[in-house]
Amino acid sequence: MYDYHMHTSFSRDASMELEEAIQRAIEVGLKEIVFTDHAELNVWSPEDLIIDDIFDEETYISTLQAVREKYKDQIQIKIGIEMGLQVEEKERIHQLIQRHPFDFVIGSSHTIDRVDLYYGKLFADRRKEETYERYFTEILRIVKEVDDFDVYGHLDLVRRYALSKYKEIELNSKDYEIIEEILKVLIGKGKGIEVNTSGYRYGLNTVNPSPEVLKMYKQLGGEVITVGSDAHKKQDVGCYILETYQLLKEIGFKYITTFDQRKPHFVRI
Numbered sequence: 001m002y003d004y005h006m007h008t009s010f011s012r013d014a015s016m017e018l019e020e021a022i023q024r025a026i027e028v029g030l031k032e033i034v035f036t037d038h039a040e041l042n043v044w045s046p047e048d049l050i051i052d053d054i055f056d057e058e059t060y061i062s063t064l065q066a067v068r069e070k071y072k073d074q075i076q077i078k079i080g081i082e083m084g085l086q087v088e089e090k091e092r093i094h095q096l097i098q099r100h101p102f103d104f105v106i107g108s109s110h111t112i113d114r115v116d117l118y119y120g121k122l123f124a125d126r127r128k129e130e131t132y133e134r135y136f137t138e139i140l141r142i143v144k145e146v147d148d149f150d151v152y153g154h155l156d157l158v159r160r161y162a163l164s165k166y167k168e169i170e171l172n173s174k175d176y177e178i179i180e181e182i183l184k185v186l187i188g189k190g191k192g193i194e195v196n197t198s199g200y201r202y203g204l205n206t207v208n209p210s211p212e213v214l215k216m217y218k219q220l221g222g223e224v225i226t227v228g229s230d231a232h233k234k235q236d237v238g239c240y241i242l243e244t245y246q247l248l249k250e251i252g253f254k255y256i257t258t259f260d261q262r263k264p265h266f267v268r269i
């Protein structure tokens with residue numbers, strides 16, 4: 001088992017300590033883990049400021065290098081980042097990703113118009129259809145414009161927040177049309193997608209993106225898939241990874257992907 005998405009106290013929204021996460025990963029039998037703490041550039045904060053929400057870069061890298069060495073006989077540890085992608089920040093994102101020896105970069109869309117989905121602004125005064133169209137259209141623009149990532153994170157994340165805003169949260173045919181275009185761009189660029197198991201914790205009772213999107217990715221010829229728990233707490237490390245491998249097998253995938261210094265490797269499931 002490989003957990004390719006985990007947050008520690010280097011992320012503002014996570015309380016899990018690094019070594020606590022490693023101990024837990026060893027305990028549940030993970031072979032390899034990647035820490036993917038958050039970086040968001042020029043985003044709105046609750047103090048009503050526009051800030052860079054990012055860990056101390058030098059400390060992050062050197063701490064991860066040290067634990068990678070310390071635990072190398074028990075578990076493989078990789079250095080990753082979950083980079084909030086925004087077209088307007090693409091130059092700074094490029095510089096940030098290039099200046100460190102990352103093994104793996106998840107590109108995610110947490111913010112639209114610089115505000116995190118968490119704060120609800122995207123949903124205010126919009127019907128579900130309008131919100132989703134705005135969200136997926138923005139992702140399409142991002143994947144066309146930005147290159148500094150390996151897999152696109154939780155492609156239909158908007159559903160998680162929609163759960164508390166709308167009566168129903170399913171994707172409609174218009175959404176699938178845009179998603180198909182997004183997937184084609186990703187495949188054309190040699191980028192993958194992430195399957196994020198946290199949907200089970202957040203009440204979606206499935207992964208992000210949903211199995212229908214995974215089937216579409218498969219039909220379009222997509223092959224690069226990583227699976228991650230998005231754990232922010234110790235008890236969530238490694239959760240639903242095996243179930244997700246099973247789901248992927250049922251859809252027809254034969255491999256999941258791991259990364260080493262940004263290079264993909266395929267592991268049979």
Ligand SMILES: [Zn+2]
Nearest residue numbers: 082108153154
């Ligand atoms: Zn995320």
Ligand SMILES: [Zn+2]
Nearest residue numbers: 005007082230
């Ligand atoms: Zn995350």
